Amino acid sequence: MAQVSSISNEQSPTAKSITLKILRYNPKHDESSQFMEFDVQYEKWTTVLDVILDVKKYFDHSVAVRYSCRQATCGSCGMIINGKPKLACFTKISELNSNVVTVEPMKNFPVIRDLAVKFEKLFDSHQKIKPYLIRDDTELVSDEKEFLQTPKEVEQYIQFANCIKCGLCNSACPTMATDSSFVGPQALAQAYRYVADSRDKGKDSRLKMIDDSHGIWRCHFAGSCSQVCPKGVDPAMGIQLLRGYMLGFSS
Amino acid sequence: MRESTIMKIHYGTALAAVALVAVHILMRLTQGFAESLEYESVLANYKFIPYAIMLELILILLAVHGFNGLRVILIELKQGRIYEKAVSYGCLAAMIGLIAYGSRTIIMTNMGLV
Ligand code: HEM
Numbered sequence: 001m002a003q004v005s006s007i008s009n010e011q012s013p014t015a016k017s018i019t020l021k022i023l024r025y026n027p028k029h030d031e032s033s034q035f036m037e038f039d040v041q042y043e044k045w046t047t048v049l050d051v052i053l054d055v056k057k058y059f060d061h062s063v064a065v066r067y068s069c070r071q072a073t074c075g076s077c078g079m080i081i082n083g084k085p086k087l088a089c090f091t092k093i094s095e096l097n098s099n100v101v102t103v104e105p106m107k108n109f110p111v112i113r114d115l116a117v118k119f120e121k122l123f124d125s126h127q128k129i130k131p132y133l134i135r136d137d138t139e140l141v142s143d144e145k146e147f148l149q150t151p152k153e154v155e156q157y158i159q160f161a162n163c164i165k166c167g168l169c170n171s172a173c174p175t176m177a178t179d180s181s182f183v184g185p186q187a188l189a190q191a192y193r194y195v196a197d198s199r200d201k202g203k204d205s206r207l208k209m210i211d212d213s214h215g216i217w218r219c220h221f222a223g224s225c226s227q228v229c230p231k232g233v234d235p236a237m238g239i240q241l242l243r244g245y246m247l248g249f250s251s
Numbered sequence: 252m253r254e255s256t257i258m259k260i261h262y263g264t265a266l267a268a269v270a271l272v273a274v275h276i277l278m279r280l281t282q283g284f285a286e287s288l289e290y291e292s293v294l295a296n297y298k299f300i301p302y303a304i305m306l307e308l309i310l311i312l313l314a315v316h317g318f319n320g321l322r323v324i325l326i327e328l329k330q331g332r333i334y335e336k337a338v339s340y341g342c343l344a345a346m347i348g349l350i351a352y353g354s355r356t357i358i359m360t361n362m363g364l365v
Pocket residue numbers: 217219220221262265266268269272313316317318319320321323324
C-alpha cells in the first residue's frame with residue numbers, strides 16, 4: 001500500500017517540502033495498519049491539518065480525518081503527530097523541525113478508519129459526571145435570580161471550563177492505555193470544574209460517581225494529560241484538587 | 252468498601268510504615284549488621300514484647316498496603332467482572348494468609364516455642 005507522491009505544479013518560491021507519513025487502517029478489511037508516504041509542500045503558516053487536506057485533495061481522497069473549525073475550538077482533529085498527541089489544526093509543520101511528519105490516530109481510542117477514532121466512551125464518561133450546574137429547580141425557573149460570583153470564585157474553575165473535549169489528555173494517559181474502564185483525565189477535570197463552581201450543588205453525586213474502582217484513584221500522577229492539553233487545562237491538577245475533596249482536605 | 256476508604260487505608264498504611272520502618276532500622280543500628288542476624292539475637296528481638304508488637308504492626312501495615320497495591324495493578328491490567336472479583340478476593344485472602352503466617356512466627360518465637 002505504501003506509495004510516494006508529490007505535488008509538482010504551481011510551486012511557490014518560499015515553499016519547502018516534507019514527507020508526510022499517514023497511518024492507514026480500516027478495521028473492516030485491513031489486517032494491520034500501514035504507513036502511506038506523501039511528499040507535500042508547506043509554508044511557514046501551513047498546519048498539519050492543511051497538508052492532510054492537501055493529500056486528500058491531490059492524492060488520495062479516501063484518507064479519513066475528522067475536523068471542523070480549523071482553529072482549535074471544536075476538538076475534532078486530535079491525532080498523534082510525530083509521536084505526541086496534538087491538534088492537527090493547531091500544529092504548524094514548521095514548528096515540528098523535522099523533514100518527516102508522521103500522523104497516527106489517537107492512542108487509547110478505537111479506530112474507525114485511518115485518523116478518525118470513536119469518541120463514544122469519552123462522551124459517556126463526560127456525561128456521567130453530570131457536566132452542568134445542579135441547582136434546586138425552583139431557583140432555576142425564577143428569572144429574577146442571578147447567580148453572582150466574585151472574580152475569586154470564577155478563578156477556582158475557569159481554566160477547566162476551557163476544555164474542548166478533544167481527548168488528547170485521554171490519549172496521553174498511561175492508565176487509559178491498560179484500564180479500559182478508567183474514567184479518564186478529561187471527565188475527571190470536568191468533574192472538578194463543576195465541583196469547584198460556587199453555584200453548583202451537585203458535589204456529592206459527582207464525587208460518588210468518580211469514587212469507583214476505575215475512578216479517580218486510578219490516576220498515578222503521571223501528568224501526561226496536562227503536558228498535551230492544547231487549551232491550557234491542567235487535568236492533573238484538577239484530579240489532585242478533587243482528591244483533596246475526597247480525602248477531606250477541601251470542602 | 253468504597254474505593255476512597257480503601258485508598259485512605261493505602262496512604263495511611265504507607266505513612267505509618269515509613270515511621271515504624273524508620274524505628275525498625277534505627278533499632279538494627281544498635282548492633283552490627285551481621286551480629287543482628289545471629290540466631291540468638293533474632294530470638295531476643297522477638298521476645299522483647301514492645302519490639303515484637305512493632306514488627307507485627309509493620310507486617311500488618313505492609314501486607315495490607317502491598318496486597319492492595321497488587322490489586323490495583325491487576326485491575327488496571329485487565330478488566331472484567333469475574334476477573335476483578337477474583338483479584339479482590341484473591342488479594343484479600345493472600346493478605347490474610349501472609350499476616351497469619353508472619354504472626355505465627357512472631358507469636359511462636361515470642362512464647363518460646365522455637
Ligand atoms: C513505606 C514506604 C512506602 C510508601 C511511602 C508507599 C507509598 C505508596 C503510595 C503513595 C502508593 C500509591 C501510588 C499511586 O497511586 O500511584 C503506593 C502504591 C503501591 N505500593 Fe507502596 N509505599 C511504601 C512501601 C511499599 C512496600 C514495602 C510495598 C510492597 C510490599 C509496596 C507496594 C505497593 C504497591 C504494589 C503499590 C501499587 C502500585 C501503584 O499504585 O503504583 N509499597 N505506595
